[in-house]
Amino acid sequence: MSDKLILFTHPRSRGRIARRMLEELGVDYEARVLEYGTHKEELLKYNPMGKFPTLLHGETVVTEAAAIITYLADAFCEKGLAPDVGSKERGTYYRWLYFASGPMEAAIIDKVLGVNIDAEKKAFVGYGCYDDVVATLDKKLSADEYVLGDRFSAADVYVGSSVHFGLQFKTLPELPSFERYAKQIFSREAFIRSEAIDDRLLGIK
Numbered sequence: 001m002s003d004k005l006i007l008f009t010h011p012r013s014r015g016r017i018a019r020r021m022l023e024e025l026g027v028d029y030e031a032r033v034l035e036y037g038t039h040k041e042e043l044l045k046y047n048p049m050g051k052f053p054t055l056l057h058g059e060t061v062v063t064e065a066a067a068i069i070t071y072l073a074d075a076f077c078e079k080g081l082a083p084d085v086g087s088k089e090r091g092t093y094y095r096w097l098y099f100a101s102g103p104m105e106a107a108i109i110d111k112v113l114g115v116n117i118d119a120e121k122k123a124f125v126g127y128g129c130y131d132d133v134v135a136t137l138d139k140k141l142s143a144d145e146y147v148l149g150d151r152f153s154a155a156d157v158y159v160g161s162s163v164h165f166g167l168q169f170k171t172l173p174e175l176p177s178f179e180r181y182a183k184q185i186f187s188r189e190a191f192i193r194s195e196a197i198d199d200r201l202l203g204i205k
């Protein structure tokens with residue numbers, strides 16, 4: 001089995017999150033940049049959802065940006081971006097990766113779509129309500145520099161990308177904790193490099 005890494009992506013997509021992780025790891029990969037709408041044949045072979053990002057690692061197909069981040073951190077564990085399996089830190093790491101890719105993503109998309117949750121439905125809805133999601137994240141990022149406290153990890157690639165996206169598209173409020181965190185994550189060398197690659201592909205200087 002070949003261990004080649006191939007990333008199906010578009011520079012205006014969540015594929016950017018996967019590229020940030022690959023750049024952070026400093027591993028070799030091939031980016032297959034496809035257009036929206038015309039990517040179906042090649043991509044659908046691997047991902048019936050036809051979504052970016054989709055990662056191939058040899059014969060293994062990984063979809064969903066958060067799963068790609070988590071998979072890569074473990075596949076290249078020598079790079080030190082994931083806490084040890086079974087450690088207490090691993091619990092914190094999973095917690096915020098799943099929080100950002102589950103409740104937080106759903107709350108933000110519902111807000112964008114204008115879906116309002118009645119107060120009495122809050123207990124039934126996985127993310128409760130948008131305000132609770134924002135307050136929970138604010139509490140975390142006001143208390144801790146990174147997801148794991150003082151140590152950067154792969155969870156910050158995903159959570160940092162989500163917060164940055166929320167600030168950029170105004171789907172998250174400009175809270176000092178969010179701005180401090182996004183600025184810190186996006187000033188990393190690998191992030192600057194990754195953004196430059198995707199911006200170039202979009203024709204942004």
Ligand SMILES: N[C@@H](CCC(=O)N[C@@H](CS)C(=O)NCC(=O)O)C(=O)O
Binds near residue numbers: 013051052
């Ligand atoms: N759950 C997926 C969502 C991926 C997704 O929705 N990607 C969008 C771009 S951000 C996409 O590929 N859209 C193209 C299409 O649906 O045809 C993830 O987290 O990776």
